[in-house]
Amino acid sequence: MKRLNKCFLVTAGLAAMLSFGCNNGGSTTATSTPSTGTTSAPTTPEPVAVGTPTVAAAPDAGFDNAKTQKGFADVQKLGKSPVAGDVEATKKGAELFATNCASCHGPGGMGDGPAGMALNPKPRNMTNSADYKYGHGELGIFRTTKYGVEGTGMAGWEGRMTDEECWQVVNFVRTLQKS
Numbered sequence: 001m002k003r004l005n006k007c008f009l010v011t012a013g014l015a016a017m018l019s020f021g022c023n024n025g026g027s028t029t030a031t032s033t034p035s036t037g038t039t040s041a042p043t044t045p046e047p048v049a050v051g052t053p054t055v056a057a058a059p060d061a062g063f064d065n066a067k068t069q070k071g072f073a074d075v076q077k078l079g080k081s082p083v084a085g086d087v088e089a090t091k092k093g094a095e096l097f098a099t100n101c102a103s104c105h106g107p108g109g110m111g112d113g114p115a116g117m118a119l120n121p122k123p124r125n126m127t128n129s130a131d132y133k134y135g136h137g138e139l140g141i142f143r144t145t146k147y148g149v150e151g152t153g154m155a156g157w158e159g160r161m162t163d164e165e166c167w168q169v170v171n172f173v174r175t176l177q178k179s
């Protein structure tokens with residue numbers, strides 16, 4: 001603070017050459033003091049910002065591909081998400097995703113979580129709609145989340161998450177889709 005004031009006075013009151021010298025002094029001081037930026041650096045990955053979906057998808061987009069999967073008829077009857085567009089639900093979904101899904105799918109849904117590395121097939125990269133095998137709209141994601149994908153590491157969350165929680169996660173997964 002003291003130094004800054006002095007700097008200001010010198011800069012304001014004297015010739016440009018002197019103020020240049022003062023700036024130099026300032027920058028050496030800055031590099032020799034411990035950087036607060038380093039100490040406050042996050043040690044865990046930043047959570048993904050929660051927003052609204054940027055990629056449009058009908059509720060049943062790609063859902064027909066899940067015909068042979070568990071729970072298809074039940075989910076089809078539901079028709080649509082009860083919390084579509086509800087940002088509060090999306091925020092809860094983000095927390096549930098970080099706790100339950102990021103270990104395999106990665107914090108940003110890229111399919112790069114440490115627990116997914118050894119799996120075959122690999123966890124889906126959720127950012128690309130075209131990569132979803134069983135629907136990238138809300139019905140498809142809900143069915144996959146609740147009932148899982150047979151014969152893969154993607155186990156259903158029925159019994160571990162309520163339907164309401166599954167829909168919240170669906171909201172969040174929809175926001176991860178970039179194409």
Ligand code: HEC
Nearest residue numbers: 100101104121122123124132133134135145149152153154
């Ligand atoms: C143990 C690792 C693991 C965890 C934890 C996990 N998944 Fe998956 N997930 C997978 C794998 C493996 C696949 C790929 C399945 C396939 O290729 O058919 C997958 C695929 C998916 C898909 C894409 C399905 C499609 O249409 O292609 C969605 C959506 C999904 N998971 C949602 C979730 C959600 C939501 C959670 C958390 C509630 C979660 N997953 C937790 C392993 C995991």
